[in-house]
Amino acid sequence: xxxEATDFxxxxxxxxxxxxxxxxxxxxRFPPEPNGYLHIGHAKSICLNFGVAREFGGYTYLRFxxxxxAKESDEYVESIKRDVAWLGYDWGSHLTHASDxxxxxxxxAVELIERGKAFVCSLSGEEIRAxxxxxxEPGTDSPYRSRSIEENLxxxxxxxxxxxxxxxxxxxxxxDMASANVNLRDPVIYRIRHVEHQRTGDRWxxxxxxxxxxxxxxxxxxxxxxxxxxxxxxxxxxxxxxLDNININFHPPQIEFSRLALEHTVMSKRLxxxxxxxxxxxxxxxxxxxxxxxxxxxxxxAAAIRDFCxxxxxxxxxxxxEMALLDFCIRQVLEKSAPRGMSxxxxxxxxxxxxxxxxxxxxxAWHPQNAELGNRALSFSRQLYIEREDFSEEPPKGFxxxxxxxxxxxxxxxxIQCDEVIKDADGAIVExxxxxxxxxxxxxxxxxxxxxxxxxxxxxxxAQPVTLRLxxxxxxxxxxxxxxLASALNPDSVVEFSGFVEAAVASSEMQHFQFERLGYYxxxxxxxxxxxxxxxxxxxxxxx
RNA sequence: UGGGGUGUCGCCAAGCGGUAAGGCACUGGGUUUUGAUCCCAGCAUGCGCAGGUUCGAAUCCUGCCACCCCAGCCA
Numbered sequence: 001x002x003x004e005a006t007d008f009x010x011x012x013x014x015x016x017x018x019x020x021x022x023x024x025x026x027x028x029r030f031p032p033e034p035n036g037y038l039h040i041g042h043a044k045s046i047c048l049n050f051g052v053a054r055e056f057g058g059y060t061y062l063r064f065x066x067x068x069x070a071k072e073s074d075e076y077v078e079s080i081k082r083d084v085a086w087l088g089y090d091w092g093s094h095l096t097h098a099s100d101x102x103x104x105x106x107x108x109a110v111e112l113i114e115r116g117k118a119f120v121c122s123l124s125g126e127e128i129r130a131x132x133x134x135x136x137e138p139g140t141d142s143p144y145r146s147r148s149i150e151e152n153l154x155x156x157x158x159x160x161x162x163x164x165x166x167x168x169x170x171x172x173x174x175x176d177m178a179s180a181n182v183n184l185r186d187p188v189i190y191r192i193r194h195v196e197h198q199r200t201g202d203r204w205x206x207x208x209x210x211x212x213x214x215x216x217x218x219x220x221x222x223x224x225x226x227x228x229x230x231x232x233x234x235x236x237x238x239x240x241x242x243l244d245n246i247n248i249n250f251h252p253p254q255i256e257f258s259r260l261a262l263e264h265t266v267m268s269k270r271l272x273x274x275x276x277x278x279x280x281x282x283x284x285x286x287x288x289x290x291x292x293x294x295x296x297x298x299x300x301x302a303a304a305i306r307d308f309c310x311x312x313x314x315x316x317x318x319x320x321x322e323m324a325l326l327d328f329c330i331r332q333v334l335e336k337s338a339p340r341g342m343s344x345x346x347x348x349x350x351x352x353x354x355x356x357x358x359x360x361x362x363x364x365a366w367h368p369q370n371a372e373l374g375n376r377a378l379s380f381s382r383q384l385y386i387e388r389e390d391f392s393e394e395p396p397k398g399f400x401x402x403x404x405x406x407x408x409x410x411x412x413x414x415x416i417q418c419d420e421v422i423k424d425a426d427g428a429i430v431e432x433x434x435x436x437x438x439x440x441x442x443x444x445x446x447x448x449x450x451x452x453x454x455x456x457x458x459x460x461x462x463a464q465p466v467t468l469r470l471x472x473x474x475x476x477x478x479x480x481x482x483x484x485l486a487s488a489l490n491p492d493s494v495v496e497f498s499g500f501v502e503a504a505v506a507s508s509e510m511q512h513f514q515f516e517r518l519g520y521y522x523x524x525x526x527x528x529x530x531x532x533x534x535x536x537x538x539x540x541x542x543x544x
Numbered sequence: 545u546g547g548g549g550u551g552u553c554g555c556c557a558a559g560c561g562g563u564a565a566g567g568c569a570c571u572g573g574g575u576u577u578u579g580a581u582c583c584c585a586g587c588a589u590g591c592g593c594a595g596g597u598u599c600g601a602a603u604c605c606u607g608c609c610a611c612c613c614c615a616g617c618c619a
Binding site: 006007031032033035065067068070071121124125128129132133134135136137138139166167169170172179180181182183185188190191192193207209210211213214230231232233234235236237256258263269311312313315316317318319320321322324325327328329331335336340368369398400401409410411412413415442443445451453454455456514516517518537538539540541542 | 545546547548549550551554555556557558567568569576577578579580581582611612613614615616617618619
């Protein structure tokens with residue numbers, strides 16, 4: 001599990017290092033815009049950037065790309081810091097914001113104007129779009145393209161001074177309106193926004209655009225490898241153009257990799273935001289969400305997310321990863337670490353007719369393979385609950401649980417036999433009357449009985465009533481229809497049960513458990529007496 | 545009909561001219577007081593397609609085809 005990753009980016013970095021192309025160590029950055037919560041797609045980028053720096057002995061900046069105050073907030077900033085840290089990464093003193101560089105950015109823009117490489121354009125947004133041309137036809141020059149440097153300098157200074165309303169003017173790079181790459185058709189690099197910024201307040205009314213900002217921040221921070229997703233490939237010429245046309249002594253290479261796509265969910269902040277706003281989920285941390293906060297609340301360990309990111313690899317292929325891989329990674333971590341416990345989701349009362357009135361206390365290991373977790377006490381008595389699903393009046397062939405006249409072992413307890421099925425007036429089973437075999441006690445069984453199976457149970461008197469929430473895919477289809485999210489939602493993405501957990505689990509401080517035969521569960525971080533199912537156990541039982 | 549990318553098993557992914565790694569999933573079998581875990585075995589005569597170069601091609605060349613991204617004063 002510790003083989004070194006050898007994706008194309010790491011190969012490239014290795015090569016740069018070998019050729020002495022990188023002075024000092026490797027420096028990367030994770031640059032989220034604080035306009036939403038981080039999701040597992042961001043985790044891929046976080047693991048890459050922080051992972052690479054760690055492997056090659058460098059460091060990573062956590063840089064907030066906060067150039068669009070209209071969409072950003074401090075809540076998002078805080079959630080992002082929390083999530084990156086929870087994932088296990090430390091940016092140390094390298095916490096920055098694009099807004100930290102607003103003054104320098106402004107000066108570089110002035111420099112571009114002085115070099116005749118940028119101009120103030122007074123066309124409306126509509127007009128700029130119309131003159132940009134199409135994918136197959138070149139655009140046409142703005143009538144303001146030939147403004148004098150002096151006029152541009154004056155106008156830009158007045159833009160900054162707040163003399164104009166939003167949209168009245170923009171600053172554009174003067175590149176090539178006929179370029180086959182539309183990003184190079186005199187892109188807007190500054191716009192006027194009379195909007196309060198969460199960090200700089202009302203100090204600025206002109207804000208730099210991503211394409212102008214990102215490359216400069218990368219250069220100022222000495223980022224040796226600027227890693228981003230594929231959709232920015234067409235922006236790379238612009239990234240390079242900006243750095244080539246200002247007086248700056250560092251020029252990071254931009255390297256793109258494919259973003260993560262996961263089956264049965266969506267990975268766009270816009271859509272996730274919409275689901276939160278529409279209240280189809282309880283919030284950004286709803287356990288069904290692909291957000292880091294949602295996964296955490298569902299009980300997914302950070303180590304599982306890191307392992308997942310490592311297993312999917314880094315390439316330029318547009319893949320669609322199956323949820324089964326994430327589930328595998330989660331189970332693998334929890335299998336080793338989660339203490340075992342018993343819970344009954346859908347209780348069916350069982351009375352042990354030949355068991356004495358006084359109960360007894362049994363002992364069970366918290367983990368079958370990890371003795372370090374120790375043991376817990378398990379109370380056993382005449383009145384128990386078993387899982388309704390574990391009893392069948394007419395068992396299908398291959399059924400290994402309880403049926404009339406049949407034997408089954410109660411895990412860690414005794415072997416029982418079902419003598420009588422009690423039903424109510426509607427014919428619904430309300431109780432099972434069983435006998436137990438005193439000499440079949442777990443660990444000291446001399447009964448010679450060989451039941452077909454083992455089932456879980458809880459003691460009726462001491463078990464704690466709890467709410468159990470079982471989660472499934474948020475969307476029914478592997479690739480949900482993004483145009484109709486509402487009807488693409490899986491109606492059974494969360495199913496709630498009122499069940500029980502054994503007393504030792506209820507009184508424990510531990511957060512994650514494997515409820516035997518049911519799955520891995522985690523205590524909900526907000527709601528008392530509530531457990532979220534993190535993932536089911538693997539199940540090779542094929543009925544029929 | 546412009547530009548930029550990508551095509552290796554159901555999914556992810558190694559491979560970088562010397563004769564197809566690995567993981568997930570799946571299928572068998574063994575162990576098991578979780579139908580779990582664990583263990584063992586199986587799972588691409590073929591790398592989008594068609595040609596070509598070569599003693600030898602998934603790897604090089606040519607031509608097709610398919611899919612993804614781009615026309616925000618978003619990032």
